Amino acid sequence: MAAWSVAQRRLHWAMAGLVAVNFLLALVMVALPLSALFAKIITYQLHKSLGLLLIPLWVWRLWLLARRGRPAPVALPGWQHGAARLGQGVLYALLIAVPVLGFLSAAAAPIGVETVFFLILPIPHPFAPDQALYDVLRPLHQGAAWGLVVLAAGHAAMAIHHHRRGLPILRLMWRGN
Amino acid sequence: MLVTPKPPLIPRRALAGLVPPLIGLAAAPAQAARVFRFDHTQGRLEFIARHLMVLTSTGQFSRFACELILDPDMPETARVAVQVETGSIAHAYPGAAELLRSPAYFDAERWPIARFSGRAKPGGRIEAFELAGPLEMRGVTRPVTMQARLSGRRRDAATGAEIVDCTARGEISRSAFGMTADSLATGDRVQLAVSVSLVIG
Numbered sequence: 001m002a003a004w005s006v007a008q009r010r011l012h013w014a015m016a017g018l019v020a021v022n023f024l025l026a027l028v029m030v031a032l033p034l035s036a037l038f039a040k041i042i043t044y045q046l047h048k049s050l051g052l053l054l055i056p057l058w059v060w061r062l063w064l065l066a067r068r069g070r071p072a073p074v075a076l077p078g079w080q081h082g083a084a085r086l087g088q089g090v091l092y093a094l095l096i097a098v099p100v101l102g103f104l105s106a107a108a109a110p111i112g113v114e115t116v117f118f119l120i121l122p123i124p125h126p127f128a129p130d131q132a133l134y135d136v137l138r139p140l141h142q143g144a145a146w147g148l149v150v151l152a153a154g155h156a157a158m159a160i161h162h163h164r165r166g167l168p169i170l171r172l173m174w175r176g177n
Numbered sequence: 178m179l180v181t182p183k184p185p186l187i188p189r190r191a192l193a194g195l196v197p198p199l200i201g202l203a204a205a206p207a208q209a210a211r212v213f214r215f216d217h218t219q220g221r222l223e224f225i226a227r228h229l230m231v232l233t234s235t236g237q238f239s240r241f242a243c244e245l246i247l248d249p250d251m252p253e254t255a256r257v258a259v260q261v262e263t264g265s266i267a268h269a270y271p272g273a274a275e276l277l278r279s280p281a282y283f284d285a286e287r288w289p290i291a292r293f294s295g296r297a298k299p300g301g302r303i304e305a306f307e308l309a310g311p312l313e314m315r316g317v318t319r320p321v322t323m324q325a326r327l328s329g330r331r332r333d334a335a336t337g338a339e340i341v342d343c344t345a346r347g348e349i350s351r352s353a354f355g356m357t358a359d360s361l362a363t364g365d366r367v368q369l370a371v372s373v374s375l376v377i378g
Binding site for chain 1: 228229231232233234235268269270272273276359361362363
């Protein structure tokens with residue numbers, strides 16, 4: 001395979017955008033005071049909905065990767081190539097772990113507010129609110145989300161770094177050739 | 178927790194506000210009617226609000242006292258009096274209890290007690306009967322009807338006591354009590370739910 005397919009590239013950027021927007025939403029929704037109740041509820045539900053949207057996109061992306069593969073690796077020192085593959089593997093793992101942990105965390109939250117996908121489709125929680133479980137899941141979700149954002153930022157920084165050195169990594173994902 | 182018709186389980190002082198409405202009940206016609214007293218240590222009193230029409234959140238009062246005169250075989254003769262400390266709101270979301278105690282909601286500092294006294298409406302069955310009466314909250318009194326039911330009548334294997342689960346649900350318009358804050362985010366109708374297990378024999 002010489003290049004990423006159009007679907008692979010669009011999915012890459014769509015998921016990157018969703019992660020960035022959802023991370024900012026998380027910061028806002030937590031910081032909003034209860035006196036701004038309408039905005040707080042909307043941001044929480046939007047955060048949960050965008051997070052849930054990442055799950056099927058992740059499955060689609062992995063399916064495309066398995067079906068179409070990836071472009072031949074550019075010329076990089078062995079250790080950089082290994083580090084990039086490791087980083088991408090962890091990114092893929094976090095891209096599914098963060099939304100799943102978030103959903104489970106919402107299910108366990110003692111407040112017991114439902115998850116309604118874009119305020120239209122109710123998504124049943126797999127278990128009843130549970131304070132002890134919430135105390136485990138919430139920090140896991142939060143920590144994994146910070147890990148995802150830091151790693152994604154590093155991933156982006158390395159892509160820009162290689163782009164400046166004339167390597168086609170960023171171009172292949174942006175324009176496809 | 179089970180409630181038996183024993184001597185008062187709640188402090189007499191806490192019941193002070195409940196006694197007047199119950200004096201007239203002593204002459205209730207049903208011979209088997211008994212007085213059940215319970216509070217927050219034995220039962221639950223919750224309120225459920227709707228948000229944006231599709232979400233719900235539940236809070237509860239962690240201090241209340243209730244006297245129920247009830248003949249489990251004749252629920253249509255039931256009488257109830259409830260006294261709630263509005264400052265005892267508990268809510269799982271951090272900061273929500275403080276907001277609900279504030280003047281925009283229960284105004285607990287100014288109106289520390291809410292009261293309800295109800296009588297069963299005629300024609301009720303043990304599975305479903307109505308308790309109707311005035312609810313006083315935030316200095317406003319409005320009629321409220323609670324849908325009560327006795328269910329799960331059973332004998333406790335350990336003690337041999339006969340037990341029945343008593344629940345009551347009702348709905349109020351919060352704006353009718355002057356609670357109009359956050360009307361964009363929170364619906365006007367708020368459900369009230371009481372549940373307790375009574376030892377009846």
